[in-house]
Amino acid sequence: MAGRQGTGPTARVAALGALLALAGLQAPRAAAAPAQPESACVAGTGPYQRELEHHLGRPVDGVQSSADCHAVRAFQRANGLTPAHGYPGLATYRTMLVVTARPAPNAAGDCPVREHRVTCVDMDRQLLWVQKGDSVVLPPVPVRTGRDYQETRPGWHEVYQRNKEHVSTLYGSPMPYAQFFDGGQALHGTHGSLYGGGGSAGCVNLTEPDAKRLWDLLAEGDAIYVWGTKPGTED
Known part of the structure; x- marks a missing residue:
């Protein structure tokens, strides 16, 4: 006596996949997870604010903005500085001097x-x-x-x-x-x-x-x- 074919959820999914394949279609895929937003950059104004603003092409006003903070943080990451927090302190300024001199x-x-x-x-x-x-x-x-x-x-x-x-x-x-x-x-x-x-x-x-x-x-x-x-x- 031939074995009975499965009728559970797994079998139904497999049968659907086979039918779609015969029709030249693809089974629907799960939706991709939404991209995680960039974390907020909240570091305050630093002692080398103007120097970093000038180097990074930001408006030079000596006051940290969110955009300034993100630009400084990107510079820190690009040059291997940790922590990359967006604060324009001495280590970041000294790294800027190295980059400028190269x-x-x-x-x-x-x-x-x-x-x-x-x-x-x-x-x-x-x-x-x-x-x-x-x-x-x-x-x-x-x-x-x-x-x-x-x-x-x-x-x-x-x-x-x-x-x-x-x-x-x-x-x-x-x-x-x-x-x-x-x-x-x-x-x-x-x-x-x-x-x-x-x-x-x-x-x-x-x-x-x-x-x-x-x-x-x-x-x-x-x-x-x-x-x-x-x-x-x-x-």
């Missing part, structure tokens, strides 16, 4: 051009890059130079000692990828933020990934040129 970091000609490699440390903008002749071989990255009374010494220097896993003998703090250039002052990585604390104790601090890139590029005897004044310190 096409031509030495446009003002402050870092001398030489046929050999020169590591340029711009204390005005708190940027570092490496150039050789007219070519930039390491694009600009953010740095933190010395605070008041422990300023990074300006002028020409050269790398005289390198220590990949150095620990400060004065402060006991790690100085990864340290490259010393003047009386204990060094280019080196830091585990903390580059945007707080008022400055270093005279060294040029970089993020650890940037310090490693610089370590892989430079060698003892390489030239370093430092100029300018760190914002917030005395001339």
Whole structure:
């Protein structure tokens, strides 16, 4: 005796699908879920409001609007800043300086051009890059130079000692990828933020990934040129 065909909901759906297929039609699909709206951006006016408004092509009035907040948040996301909250604070402003400098970091000609490699440390903008002749071989990255009374010494220097896993003998703090250039002052990585604390104790601090890139590029005897004044310190 032949088995009885199913008559439940599953069988009925299957039969409908078969009939539609024979007719060259497609079974109806479930409606797509509605897209989730972008979350509100409510960050207030920040200390670098005008600078970010100008950079992002917003009306420059120094007052945060919802559109300003969304534009700043998009910039933060595009440049890997966290949290991306839309607040135009110091970290966002410093990132803006890096982005602005990338096409031509030495446009003002402050870092001398030489046929050999020169590591340029711009204390005005708190940027570092490496150039050789007219070519930039390491694009600009953010740095933190010395605070008041422990300023990074300006002028020409050269790398005289390198220590990949150095620990400060004065402060006991790690100085990864340290490259010393003047009386204990060094280019080196830091585990903390580059945007707080008022400055270093005279060294040029970089993020650890940037310090490693610089370590892989430079060698003892390489030239370093430092100029300018760190914002917030005395001339």
